[in-house]
Amino acid sequence: MKNVIEIRGLSKDYEKGFWKKKKIRALDGLDLDVAPGQIYGFLGGNGAGKTTTIKILMGLIFPSGGTAKILGKDISDVEVHSRIGYCPENPYFYDYLKATELMDYFGQLFGLEASKRKKVSEDLLARVGLEEKDWTKQLRKFSKGMLQRVGIAQSLVNDPELVVLDEPMSGLDPVGRREIRELIAGLRQAGKTVFMSSHILSDIEALCDNVAILRSGTLVATGRLEELLASEDGDRAFEISANGVKAAELISIPEAISGAVVTEKPSGASIQVFGDENIGTVLTEIKKAGGNVVSVQPVRQSLEELFVKETTDS
């Protein structure tokens, strides 16, 4: 099946200074493929190039080099926008409009009939958890979280094949985050593709099938989330739990194995070692000290650890 998003060598330079001679590279030769029917997480620190990439895809800014296709069409083809939905980071809308008027206006831009616009608007505003009494309030009276909900609702007006969400959880309280998370998961169930950037890694971890991590405009990691999390270091770290023994009785383990860490637990001790060749030694030492092995588990690094590792020098 064809990729929904295909990016090849995408670059963007921003010009600075009065004569615009100084150039700052925001995006550097990005290659990315997003297959259909998945939720794709787009990660990176501030200024990594996430929003720049999304703005190029939406035709808001123009690339300095490279190409990008959405649903098989070049991004310069405005008509492809009839098949995509987009919610920008901290969405801003015409604050003199009511939520229903905004939805109706955007429905008009997609060529929807009046009766369908009304139905779709009401369905979507309810779906994003906006209370009915707020539908006819001017958007200037909306909180940040309410605007975020409207932003997500408007991105679905045209029943898009691809939904691009830039920080969709921004401004939402925990309940709102859970609701939007369920909504995004529902989009995948409905066969849509979701391309989302987020700083909230737990949401990415809970939702995304694949992720790409950007650093200073360059792609530093990409692939299936579980494969990335089971990286080299993660594979070699093991946690062995034991009961009937105290941490002090296992002092011989860190002496024998470099990098091993023994931690006191209420029911016994926990030992973390690197390398499966050391597991046998640990098990022997626990037996010697009179303890019982409860479990031996590979330690999987968290997305946060992966993110920090890929996006910082440390």
Added chain:
Amino acid sequence: MFRNILAIARNTFREAVRDRVLYNLVVFVLLITGCAVFLGDLTAGNEDRTVTNIGLSAMLLFGVFISIFVGVSLVSKEIEKKTLYTIFSKPVGRGQFIVGKYLGLCLTLLVNVAVMGTGVSLALFYVGSGSLAASIWGTVTLIFLELTIVTAVAILFSSFSTPALSALLTFLVWIIGHFSASLKDLADGLGSAAAQWIFGFIYYVFPNLSHFEFVTLAARGESPSAGYLGGVFLYTLIFNTILLAITIVIFRRRNLK
């Protein structure tokens, strides 16, 4: 294409309708017209001329004020507030957006001018000049057409410049536009080749707004003929089309950061 232009124009008009500043400006012009009625008492026998002169001049000045300040913010406000992000993620071309915004503002100006014209007409009825109350509408039409040019100039400048600079440049174009014909005549009279070239350039590149000057004649009871109005309408249409085309070419290349 037209569907999007109409939707954007309607939304621009709705924005203007909900903006209290515009109401205040229209009310202010009506107040000035009302004051002119009382001022007319001081000019024995010339009340109707005073009301027409002051009323139509106030309409033009405040109309230009609205055209410049709303015109320069039409696009820049959308970029600044990032409302464009959600618009251009829809199947909306940049040209459609510019034309839609422009038509929406022209519709707003049309309503404003009609309301202000009605105010001046009522004031003329009040001072007992029913014939002038009817004959000013040709001049009101010229004022509206002039405002559509000022708006197109304002949008053109705002497509590549800051709102403050765009407002200043548009105001300068408006001033020059009113004097370009006189300056060309002056240069022709002087016989200097350089002056003729410079003022000829200004005459042909800048809008010739002397075509729209009819307030003084209107105060004397004259009205532009249908042929004259048709000619000015055609001139306005051609000039605005060129201005909008240039605006669209510039705006299509602009990064919306």
